[in-house]
Amino acid sequence: MDLGIAGRKAIVCASSRGLGKACARALAEAGCEIVMNGRDAGVLEKAADEIRRTTGARVNAVACDVGLPEGRAALLAACPEPDILVNNNGGPPPKDFRQISHAEMIAGLEANMIAPIALVQATIDGMAARGFGRIIDITSASVRTPLIGLDLSSGARAGLTAFLAAAARAFADRNVTINHILPGVFDTDRIASAGARQAQMRGMTLEAFRAEREKSVPAKRYGRPEEFGHLCAFLASAHAGYITGQSILIDGGAFNTVV
Numbered sequence: 001m002d003l004g005i006a007g008r009k010a011i012v013c014a015s016s017r018g019l020g021k022a023c024a025r026a027l028a029e030a031g032c033e034i035v036m037n038g039r040d041a042g043v044l045e046k047a048a049d050e051i052r053r054t055t056g057a058r059v060n061a062v063a064c065d066v067g068l069p070e071g072r073a074a075l076l077a078a079c080p081e082p083d084i085l086v087n088n089n090g091g092p093p094p095k096d097f098r099q100i101s102h103a104e105m106i107a108g109l110e111a112n113m114i115a116p117i118a119l120v121q122a123t124i125d126g127m128a129a130r131g132f133g134r135i136i137d138i139t140s141a142s143v144r145t146p147l148i149g150l151d152l153s154s155g156a157r158a159g160l161t162a163f164l165a166a167a168a169r170a171f172a173d174r175n176v177t178i179n180h181i182l183p184g185v186f187d188t189d190r191i192a193s194a195g196a197r198q199a200q201m202r203g204m205t206l207e208a209f210r211a212e213r214e215k216s217v218p219a220k221r222y223g224r225p226e227e228f229g230h231l232c233a234f235l236a237s238a239h240a241g242y243i244t245g246q247s248i249l250i251d252g253g254a255f256n257t258v259v
């Protein structure tokens with residue numbers, strides 16, 4: 001299917017690895033011009049190069065922290081009029097909610113709620129004026145499934161979802177959509193390092209831990225980042241203008257519900 005977005009400009013935050021990188025790749029394959037981002041300039045440049053080489057897309061690599069105002073300013077300077085914005089960032093580390101300090105609480109909200117909102121504020125009017133805009137937030141299945149220890153991450157992402165719910169409706173008539181993708185367990189560096197920590201805590205090998213976790217998912221496997229990227233590209237496509245304000249789970253059936 002032709003996604004109808006060749007030549008569109010996309011900012012994909014936190015995209016030098018993992019789910020963000022898969023979104024950047026899928027948008028590049030659809031013919032978009034991409035701004036990729038991460039804090040480690042070496043890793044970012046390597047990822048950008050790989051996507052340039054394999055897709056032929058124009059890719060601008062902007063090394064900065066998307067959680068900081070100056071980082072977001074650098075992204076917008078590289079792409080002042082994005083048609084597509086994929087909001088992503090690292091998540092707060094797991095911690096007992098009683099132990100989270102005020103400063104950690106504010107940092108989590110800054111990273112996973114305020115930073116994406118600031119980018120929406122900066123870009124949505126231009127999208128509306130040009131009659132096309134696709135905003136996609138990478139949040140988490142934890143917005144719908146309580147996960148002990150990820151309370152700050154879940155709270156900030158649920159806050160982001162609620163904050164943007166009215167904006168999604170207010171801009172729908174100008175062909176600007178805002179949707180959220182909620183990953184279950186995907187095969188990325190973050191999941192590998194979190195899995196290694198949990199396996200060690202439980203005195204298991206990493207292989208045994210992974211096998212147990214895979215067994216708990218109806219699909220019996222971790223998600224592949226490219227599956228996530230393709231969903232993102234569809235939501236960014238010309239065909240998805242009638243989908244807005246939605247939180248879409250991609251989790252191999254892990255969330256147990258009828259509707």
Ligand SMILES: NC(=O)c1ccc[n+]([C@@H]2O[C@H](COP(=O)([O-])OP(=O)(O)OC[C@H]3O[C@@H](n4cnc5c(N)ncnc54)[C@H](OP(=O)(O)O)[C@@H]3O)[C@@H](O)[C@H]2O)c1
Binds near residue numbers: 019
């Ligand atoms: N993978 C999953 O199964 C899963 C499940 C639920 C939710 N999530 C959420 O989805 C998001 C992406 O996860 P992932 O698994 O793809 O993570 P990952 O493999 O660790 O990749 C994270 C990417 O974000 C970049 N990044 C992190 N902090 C940044 C910052 N402040 N500014 C700019 N770039 C930054 C990293 O590059 P640098 O480190 O070089 O900056 C890297 O490119 C996270 O918020 C995670 O909590 C993931």
